[in-house]
Amino acid sequence: MAKWGQGDPRWIVEERADATNVNNWHWTERDASKWSKEKLxxxxxxxxxxxxxxxxEIYEVKEMNGEASASNRKAKLIFFYEWDVKLKWKGTLKDCTTELEGTISMPNLSDENGVDDVNIDISTNTATPESNTLREVMKSKGIPVLRQKIGDYTKALKKEFSQGMILPSKAQDSSPVNTSDAKKSSLPEPVPVKKTDTDSSASQMKGLNLGVKIDTRKLELSEEFKCESAMLYLAFTEVDRLQAFTQAKATLNAEAGGKFTMLDGNISGEFVSLEPHSKIVMKWRFKSWDEGHHSLVTLQFNQKADCTELLLTQKGIPKADYERTRHGWHTVFFQRIKGTFGYGASLF
Known part of the structure; x- marks a missing residue:
């Protein structure tokens, strides 16, 4: 092997623009949430x-909750986004000066839904014939424009925001390698290496499939617990209770942006949002998953007359871990919560 600095053209790591991530092999991730909020x-x-x-006229964003990210793995870009958007609109009927207002809701603007699959609900602040007429105008004329804007967002996320995430390879570095010293050397000529797509800038970009997703699955579960929603909520947000039913070490900071670990570090993540006794949203991953890959877990606590219904949705589970994840929620979480705190039937 040639020593560093000897100039043997077969050893070019110090000259590669992507020396820290050769051929973009390793997982890298960039948070697109702030950029997305501004763009939307x-x-x-x-x-x-x-x-x-x-x-x-749609004149104001009333509320926007969610997150977005862009990841690079093996020179492929993977995009994740999920938004719950509420907009404010106003309008006037022809030959009328009275201004009426309403709200537009888009609760499922996400990478899992195509542009035409996003729900767009239009409502008015008053129930009058005039407001209903304007609502029909917004539905017939406004919804097509909003769907176009959603498409503009996804295109911008994949082209504008992701610029620079694919690191240039050696072939993309315009500075030629000085091989004059090597030719004078007694070293044998390097064996020609067959070109691959990653050796050519044009070939690499041509073969780049923007928006390629990891093969993932979505999990939806529901379970009833014989307790109030406040008590069930604490099982997921107080570390002592969490360690009690999982019977393993855990750490957590139950606030938006707070980190957590469960089951001796085998599960980790971050709280995205919390609505006391009502809802928890968190980024959640197994330790064995590719570095940087998280699923999105939503726990919805619905108080009923005689129990609390827990609705669980988990998006972004790698296909190979789907069954393990489903089984884990039932046995390690649901059954143990019932057995430890008496919120349901015994395990035995």
Whole structure:
């Protein structure tokens, strides 16, 4: 092997732009949440639509909850986003100066849904014939524009935000390697290496499939517990209770952005949002998963007359771990919570 600095052209790591991540093999991830909020706000405001019945304008983002990220693995970009968006709109009927207002809700704007699959619900602040007419204007003229804006967001996420995530390979470095000293050397000529797609900038970009997803699955479970929702909520947000039923070491900081570990570090993640006694959203991963890959877990606590119904949704589970994850929720979480705290039937 040639020593560092001897100039043997077969050893070019110090000259590669991607020396820290050769051929983009390792997982890298970039948080796109802040960028996405700014982009969606730009796209979803100052939208004016109308017809012969009246004119409407979407003028403000009332609420936007969720997250987005872009990841690079083996020179492929993977995009994750999930948003719950509420917009404010206003309008006037033809030959009328009275301004009416309403709300637009898009609760499932995510990478799992195509543009035409996103739910867009239009409501008015008053139940009058005039407001219902304007609502129909917004539905017929506004929804197609909003779907176009959603498509603009996904395109921008994949092209604008992800720029620079694919590191240039040696072939993309325009500085030629000085081989004059090598030719004078007594070392044998390097054996030619067959070109691959990663050796050519043009070939690499041509073969790059923006938006390729990891093969993942979505898990949905429901379970009833004989307790109030507040008590069940504490089982997931107080470390002593969590360690009691899992019978393993855990750490947690139950606030938005707070980190957690469970089962002696085999599960880790971050709380995205918490609604006391009602809902928990968290980024969640097994230790064995590819570095940087998280699923999104939502726990919804529904208080009923005689029990609490827990609705669990987990998105982004690698296909190979789907059954292990489903089984783990039932045995390590649901059954042990019931057995430890008396919130259901005994395990035996």
């Amino acid at each position: 706000t730009e796209l979803f405001t100052n939208i004016k639509v109308g017809d012969e019945r009246g004119q409407c």
